Amino acid sequence: TMSNDSHTQSANATCAPNEVEPNINPDLLPILKYVAEIINAGNDMDPSPDQAALMQKIVGLLEGKKNLSHAPGSLIMRCKAVLSPIRRVPTEIWSMIFLMSLNADEDYNEDYFVEAREDEAPLNIAGVCQRWRAIALSTPSLWRSLEITRTADLHSSHPHPELTFLWLARSAPHPISFSFGTEEDNFYTMRELEDFHEPKRNFPLLQIVIVELLVCMPRWRTVHLDLPFLDGYDFPMPETGAPLLDSLKVTRRTSQSWTRIDQFIHRIWVNAPRLRRFDMKDETECSRGDKTLLPLPSRLTELRLEYDL
Known part of the structure; x- marks a missing residue:
């Protein structure tokens, strides 16, 4: 009974x-x-x-x-x-349908990255029901792209770091493409104007995001970075380097030692056998006049350098 x-x-x-x-x-x-x-x-x-x-x-x-x-x-x-x-309907078919729901711009524009929005794929798919969520979380390629934007003061970012960590984890072991940009701020306080030529640094929470991105370096495919990135510190990089990296773009919007930047870029080049495209853009008033980026990798097929004269 x-x-x-x-x-x-x-x-x-x-x-x-x-x-x-x-x-x-x-x-x-x-x-x-x-x-x-x-x-x-x-x-x-x-x-x-x-x-x-x-x-x-x-x-x-x-x-x-x-x-x-x-x-x-x-x-x-x-x-x-x-x-x-x-x-x-087999789970594999559902995965293919979900992948087709991603923005079509990604197919023909390698400078496009998926923005983490609750009303757009893949987040809205994972919120429909328990079954769709299980399929979405078991489809790494659905999380293969992410746009990360820091606030102008480098205090925080969108998406929130915790969601960024989850996104990166869900994309494994698939190759990951991402942008690590900064919001443009045309309004400065007097204190900011006084410190305009001083190097900016990421706040601690963003430093953790950077470490997570470096851990994922073996899976990098297309990457856009706004400086500052490493803040002049020598974060450990995976010994495997970036074997899948195909395209790298670096934008300088704040004062930061070019010596440090060159070291970082060359460390990527050393272990990026598939790198074909490199783009360097300097938006600061003090563009560099030296050529410490040389020698360039012989495997490059596209090179773009932009400096203010």
């Missing part, structure tokens, strides 16, 4: 969580037990052929049972939902 009561409570909590537990015909307890198990399994994965066949039989039994102490309509509807044709 105790066992039957526990099955009744479990099945009823799953199938009708908002209803008061009714007095159910004992003959239906085994049926409800199977219903609970199959519906629970269907939350995250497609029902197996055996489960689908069993559910079909259960639906028939429920429809034939007229001696229930409460109307079985909602329960039958939920059972039929598990048998819906849409539940028979």
